[in-house]
Amino acid sequence: MDHDVLTRVGPGTPMGALMREYWVPALMSAELVADGTPLRLRLLGENLIAFRTGSGKVGVLDQRCPHRCASLFYGRNEHDGLRCVYHGWKFDADGRCLEQPNVDPPPTRIEVRAKAYPTVERFGLIWTYMGKRDRPPPLPDFPVFSMPPDRVSVWCEQRECNYLQCIEGELDTSHAGLLHHGGAPGRAGPQGSGLDADYPAVKYKVANTDYGMFAGGYRPAGGDRLYWRFAHFLFPFWTQPPPCALGTEAVARAWVPMDDTHTMLFAISTDTFVMAHHRNALLPPEQPGLSFMYEFLPNTSDWHGRWRLATNQRNDYRIDRAVQRDGSFSGIEGLDVQDSAVQESMGAIVDRGFEHLVAADVAVVQARRRLHDAAIEWRDRQAPPPGLDRPETYRTWSGHIVAPAQTDWLEVYADNVPKDAMTKARAEPAARYGN
Numbered sequence: 001m002d003h004d005v006l007t008r009v010g011p012g013t014p015m016g017a018l019m020r021e022y023w024v025p026a027l028m029s030a031e032l033v034a035d036g037t038p039l040r041l042r043l044l045g046e047n048l049i050a051f052r053t054g055s056g057k058v059g060v061l062d063q064r065c066p067h068r069c070a071s072l073f074y075g076r077n078e079h080d081g082l083r084c085v086y087h088g089w090k091f092d093a094d095g096r097c098l099e100q101p102n103v104d105p106p107p108t109r110i111e112v113r114a115k116a117y118p119t120v121e122r123f124g125l126i127w128t129y130m131g132k133r134d135r136p137p138p139l140p141d142f143p144v145f146s147m148p149p150d151r152v153s154v155w156c157e158q159r160e161c162n163y164l165q166c167i168e169g170e171l172d173t174s175h176a177g178l179l180h181h182g183g184a185p186g187r188a189g190p191q192g193s194g195l196d197a198d199y200p201a202v203k204y205k206v207a208n209t210d211y212g213m214f215a216g217g218y219r220p221a222g223g224d225r226l227y228w229r230f231a232h233f234l235f236p237f238w239t240q241p242p243p244c245a246l247g248t249e250a251v252a253r254a255w256v257p258m259d260d261t262h263t264m265l266f267a268i269s270t271d272t273f274v275m276a277h278h279r280n281a282l283l284p285p286e287q288p289g290l291s292f293m294y295e296f297l298p299n300t301s302d303w304h305g306r307w308r309l310a311t312n313q314r315n316d317y318r319i320d321r322a323v324q325r326d327g328s329f330s331g332i333e334g335l336d337v338q339d340s341a342v343q344e345s346m347g348a349i350v351d352r353g354f355e356h357l358v359a360a361d362v363a364v365v366q367a368r369r370r371l372h373d374a375a376i377e378w379r380d381r382q383a384p385p386p387g388l389d390r391p392e393t394y395r396t397w398s399g400h401i402v403a404p405a406q407t408d409w410l411e412v413y414a415d416n417v418p419k420d421a422m423t424k425a426r427a428e429p430a431a432r433y434g435n
């Protein structure tokens with residue numbers, strides 16, 4: 001496997017080209033105000049400027065003015081378009097040049113355009129399409145998008161590492177009983193976390209699917225029963241991790257590369273999905289370390305200035321060694337902070353040649369292989385990217401459940417998700433682990 005193919009997402013890279021074929025969540029709708037300040041947007045290694053016109057339309061333009069490349073970040077948002085402050089050329093949300101005031105005589109027809117990407121606004125997010133098609137594909141049909149809006153939470157969080165480290169963390173359920181739940185006596189909490197901690201060793205069932213990959217991690221649950229944690233990877237950067245009971249909470253999490261070394265999480269979920277809760281109410285106090293109240297640094301206008309956790313690598317995630325000894329396993333407070341700490345600590349782009357993979361990494365390896373092969377197939381044969389034109393394949397559910405050991409894992413899943421869910425996994429040979 002070529003690790004550069006897996007991790008590089010800028011223009012002209014195989015993975016970058018694959019991801020550009022899908023709609024990409026770019027911003028939360030609330031981040032752009034009509035007639036408000038233009039915003040620096042770093043997306044798939046490109047420097048873009050996002051703004052909202054007076055009529056509410058969103059523009060996402062290359063930051064370089066097509067005249068002589070001054071940054072449109074300094075532009076004046078003038079109700080129907082963004083005007084470059086260098087020579088006053090003005091561009092609408094589609095990139096059309098409306099005026100060139102430094103040209104005499106004024107042109108009757110202006111050919112030049114700013115490079116602009118199409119946008120749509122849905123589910124509290126602004127999405128953009130950076131691919132080659134004249135007509136972009138449909139949006140993925142995640143169950144959470146059909147939920148009543150007042151049941152759904154949307155939030156963002158930036159990680160200072162490559163997108164794939166984040167995706168791998170979501171699929172690797174073997175860390176749940178250690179990083180998040182291990183260590184503390186009397187730690188058994190809600191939602192199966194006691195089983196995670198009691199049986200940290202995990203076995204997996206893994207299948208390739210039309211949308212990506214489906215993984216079921218399983219552990220003993222006492223008697224003739226197994227405790228399953230079902231998770232999905234969905235092209236090109238979506239995950240559904242399993243912290244809630246299977247089929248009860250809908251979630252879609254996009255790990256959108258800002259560039260090769262920074263990732264923005266867009267988390268959309270029903271409001272009782274545990275990770276959407278920025279409060280402690282769901283978890284009993286005897287779960288040390290597992291708060292969901294995150295402190296964010298104030299957003300800035302920097303390319304990487306949005307949605308940064310205040311507890312971060314510059315303060316060692318405020319690790320408390322006394323708590324690590326006697327309280328939580330990690331000594332780091334907050335489930336997402338714990339994930340950030342380990343994922344960022346691997347390095348901005350982990351050197352996968354240094355790893356020693358074991359059977360517990362099989363889902364991680366399978367996702368890598370699937371992504372890698374799809375990027376190569378798209379580059380070399382223009383093979384249709386998984387799920388791109390089949391939004392219904394995204395009707396998937398994650399979660400955990402205890403079931404009789406003799407029941408096939410795909411049956412356990414199908415029996416416990418809503419009937420309109422996409423349940424057919426195209427079973428393919430299990431992954432080998434190793435580089």
Ligand code: FES
Nearest residue numbers: 065067068084087
């Ligand atoms: S560089 Fe923008 S108008 Fe000249």
Ligand SMILES: [Fe+2]
Nearest residue numbers: 169175180339
């Ligand atoms: Fe985690």
